[in-house]
Amino acid sequence: MLSKAQIKHISALRTKKYRTExxxxxxxxxxxxxxxxxxxxxxxxxxxxxxxKTLEGLNTVTNKTEVSLSxxxxxxxxxxxEGLLAIVNTPVKTNFVWQEKxxxxxxxxxxxxxxxxxxxxxxxxxxxxxxxxxCVELYNPKVIQASMGSIFHIQVHYAxxxxxxxxxxxxxxxxxxxxxxxxxxxxxxxxxxxxxxxxNGISKEVLExxxxxxxxxxxxxxxxxxxxxxxxxxxxxLFR
Amino acid sequence: MLSKAQIKHISALRTKKYRTExxxxxxxxxxxxxxxxxxxxxxxxxxxxxxxKTLEGLNTVTNKTEVSLSxxxxxxxxxxxEGLLAIVNTPVKTNFVWQEKxxxxxxxxxxxxxxxxxxxxxxxxxxxxxxxxxCVELYNPKVIQASMGSIFHIQVHYAxxxxxxxxxxxxxxxxxxxxxxxxxxxxxxxxxxxxxxxxNGISKEVLExxxxxxxxxxxxxxxxxxxxxxxxxxxxxLFR
Numbered sequence: 001m002l003s004k005a006q007i008k009h010i011s012a013l014r015t016k017k018y019r020t021e022x023x024x025x026x027x028x029x030x031x032x033x034x035x036x037x038x039x040x041x042x043x044x045x046x047x048x049x050x051x052x053k054t055l056e057g058l059n060t061v062t063n064k065t066e067v068s069l070s071x072x073x074x075x076x077x078x079x080x081x082e083g084l085l086a087i088v089n090t091p092v093k094t095n096f097v098w099q100e101k102x103x104x105x106x107x108x109x110x111x112x113x114x115x116x117x118x119x120x121x122x123x124x125x126x127x128x129x130x131x132x133x134x135c136v137e138l139y140n141p142k143v144i145q146a147s148m149g150s151i152f153h154i155q156v157h158y159a160x161x162x163x164x165x166x167x168x169x170x171x172x173x174x175x176x177x178x179x180x181x182x183x184x185x186x187x188x189x190x191x192x193x194x195x196x197x198x199x200n201g202i203s204k205e206v207l208e209x210x211x212x213x214x215x216x217x218x219x220x221x222x223x224x225x226x227x228x229x230x231x232x233x234x235x236x237x238l239f240r
Numbered sequence: 241m242l243s244k245a246q247i248k249h250i251s252a253l254r255t256k257k258y259r260t261e262x263x264x265x266x267x268x269x270x271x272x273x274x275x276x277x278x279x280x281x282x283x284x285x286x287x288x289x290x291x292x293k294t295l296e297g298l299n300t301v302t303n304k305t306e307v308s309l310s311x312x313x314x315x316x317x318x319x320x321x322e323g324l325l326a327i328v329n330t331p332v333k334t335n336f337v338w339q340e341k342x343x344x345x346x347x348x349x350x351x352x353x354x355x356x357x358x359x360x361x362x363x364x365x366x367x368x369x370x371x372x373x374x375c376v377e378l379y380n381p382k383v384i385q386a387s388m389g390s391i392f393h394i395q396v397h398y399a400x401x402x403x404x405x406x407x408x409x410x411x412x413x414x415x416x417x418x419x420x421x422x423x424x425x426x427x428x429x430x431x432x433x434x435x436x437x438x439x440n441g442i443s444k445e446v447l448e449x450x451x452x453x454x455x456x457x458x459x460x461x462x463x464x465x466x467x468x469x470x471x472x473x474x475x476x477x478l479f480r
């Protein structure tokens with residue numbers, strides 16, 4: 001059974017303000033929760049339906065409550081909840097330090113689906129992720145959902161993007177619509193791929209810190225590609 | 241003003257059955273409607289708010305009705321309608337014939353967002369699109385929305401995928417998780433990229449018609465990429 005206080009707390013975690021105040025966030029769905037339970041993230045509480053009683057890793061969780069699917073519907077953000085919902089502690093932030101690795105740097109990505117998809121991409125390509133401070137919040141439930149568990153694999157930092165880029169010696173490749181072909185660019189062993197805002201692209205100040213303007217050649221009539229899609233295609237060019 | 245009959249007709253067009261019976265579909269949003277008005281598709285009726293009175297191409301449309309935003313909300317599928325909705329005639333189907341071009345072939349893609357995104361990709365890369373008969377319907381409003389107007393640029397055919405593939409001499413590259421690296425594959429001038437179902441991948445029978453098994457090398461911990469994302473990355477490898 002869910003208490004009124006539990007329902008109230010979980011519902012309030014839908015807002016960024018409350019998530020920040022309480023340093024907690026919500027994770028839903030089988031795939032995400034399976035990755036959560038394999039990670040070092042601290043689970044505060046798991047609510048599960050009978051179907052998931054024997055889920056791997058669930059026995060290591062101290063605070064857990066079996067609920068009915070209709071009970072879970074009261075706290076779930078999904079239209080058709082799968083039967084698993086976890087409250088998780090936000091990990092303590094570490095300072096951002098450049099390493100000799102590949103990076104994706106996001107300038108003002110606002111769509112949570114895009115951020116989640118890019119986290120999954122960064123995880124696939126083994127890249128680190130750096131977000132400007134005005135990117136959508138990492139613990140937005142739609143970000144978590146779209147990352148498909150990758151949020152528990154890779155570190156995502158938020159920082160002043162202009163300052164950070166200025167302090168790195170890695171080559172910086174800005175994704176733009178009228179740059180050099182990504183197919184003909186010679187990429188170094190490690191580099192930073194910069195992706196801009198969905199509507200406005202990369203800001204002027206960030207662009208000034210880039211070394212290369214890179215473009216996916218357009219062979220048809222589509223005017224653009226979605227930001228996450230462009231990120232995936234360019235990541236595959238740069239980080240291969 | 242919208243009549244009750246109009247509201248009823250447009251609402252009914254949300255269902256596949258009614259769309260098929262009436263050979264009409266709905267288009268919403270500024271970008272999609274702008275591309276529609278530049279295309280050869282037949283507009284049955286446009287509903288627009290005052291804001292779009294002077295939209296380019298609108299003067300060439302015979303049947304149009306200015307409505308209030310609250311009027312438009314009654315017929316729109318969007319949470320926040322932009323102020324433009326068109327009823328369009330489904331074009332007459334043409335028979336599918338292979339050409340000396342690049343193709344994306346979809347085996348049982350079920351998610352309308354994925355199909356729309358792949359239409360936009362095919363348009364970007366100048367590829368033709370062939371769908372198995374059990375792919376999601378082309379005129380699903382979410383397909384239209386995700387294609388961002390590209391549905392008015394490229395032809396999309398539905399056909400028996402196994403038969404069609406068997407009849408083509410173009411090299412066929414199947415997107416799989418354990419094939420040869422797409423980065424090390426030598427691609428011919430033209431070819432067919434085969435993308436499988438979101439949950440189950442490419443069916444056995446379709447796979448048997450492929451010449452090459454191709455994979456985006458995984459350098460991290462993510463188990464998979466979304467079907468449309470994999471399609472975009474592989475299309476950029478094959479069709480460059």
